[in-house]
Amino acid sequence: MIVYITIIIAFILLQFIDETYPRLHSIIYTIFIFLFLTYLLINFIIPNTTQFISVVPTNLLPVFKLLMFSVILLIVSQIIEELLTDYEYTSLATILTFTTKAILLLAWLDHMKQFYSKFFSIMGLLS
Known part of the structure; x- marks a missing residue:
């Protein structure tokens, strides 16, 4: 309230x-x-x-923290993007959106590195 x-x-x-x-x-x-x-x-x-x-259970804690980081970063990015668009800085808002998505993609890819290595090793064994 x-x-x-x-x-x-x-x-x-x-x-x-x-x-x-x-x-x-x-x-x-x-x-x-x-x-x-x-x-x-x-x-x-x-x-x-x-x-x-x-x-949250301890085995899901890293994923939960990364998910919360992603959600908070996307919300703040959206608010700042709308603020920049209101001031007619659309190109800067586009760069901010792209940068935010790139940061989140890199964070998730880094977190999923172990999964990808196991997945590709299994796929290599099947071929």
């Missing part, structure tokens, strides 16, 4: 700033987005993730 109240108060303040100081609006809006993302990360995502980590 406090998150919604914070969003409503921030919206009212941003509308006030947009009417009084339109040139400062984009800077304050960007600062607010990053502060709000930090607030959500520190107060909600990290505590809930650590709570779920204690419940």
Whole structure:
């Protein structure tokens, strides 16, 4: 509930700033987005993730951590991409999206390295 109240108060303040100081609006809006993302990360995502980590079996823990990292990174990337698109930096938003997907692909490929080596060795034995 406090998150919604914070969003409503921030919206009212941003509308006030947009009417009084339109040139400062984009800077304050960007600062607010990053502060709000930090607030959500520190107060909600990290505590809930650590709570779920204690419940997950130890053999699934590396996959769970990588999955949580992927989800959080994709959500933050999407928010920043929309912010950049709003400011008409579409090429920078596209580069950010591509880079995020490449980072996630490399992280998952590195994690699955043992599986791929076993899989290809089995496939080599079958041929």
